[in-house]
Amino acid sequence: MTKTKMLIIGVGGLGCPAALALAEAGVDTIGLMDPDKVEISNLHRQILYSDKDLGRTKVEAAGEYLQKHFPKTKTIQIPEAFGVGNAEKYLKEYDLVIDGLDRLEKKFFLNDWCVKLRKPFVHAGVVKFEGQVLPVLPGQTACLRCLIPKIPPPFAMPTCQEAGVLGSFSQAIGFLQAHEALRLAGGEGPFHLWKVDIQKRETRSIIPGRNLDCEACGKGKVEDQVVEGFCAS
Ligand SMILES: [Zn+2]
Known part of the structure; x- marks a missing residue:
């Protein structure tokens, strides 16, 4: 793990526990990407933050926590939203990506970019009482669009913030996501949904x-699929 660079996109209910587990495992470099600031409604499930972090950017607070407790892990703070203007730049700088995004349409956007650049990533999602994790080795294993062929309309699915989620459950899924990321980095297949x-x-x-026939990784591949609808904004 010593040379591995992992990028966590979305440092919330999934990204916080994933970052903690990856730092504990000795991942060399962890990129933290999120434009948001810590809010009081985050504190029950986003375990890297406490009251004193309210109003700070999540990447600053998370980076400080990880540096304090895991000084051998280098953290990089990216207080930006993942989008068309920076997707390629940042994905190319890392070996593996953790999807900690909150909306399903953003997860498709990330899926399509990772497939396009052949970047291994681990998708995860939690809504209310259900969670899922999918490690993806583009071109070799099923991607998110193989499982759900059509992108849902923007805002069709609630986020965990909107639908509610148990903090302990989203943390469990985030830790499972980190576990699968470490297996993916080590080439330890097979990779399960x-x-x-x-x-x-x-x-x-x-x-x-x-x-x-997948439109991202199969024969149905649509060039520039990633720049559609919501994802272009
Ligand atoms: Zn696919």
């Missing part, structure tokens, strides 16, 4: 097949 339902107390994992 994890689905967890905390209310039904069910955990399932499968190796999803690729969709040969």
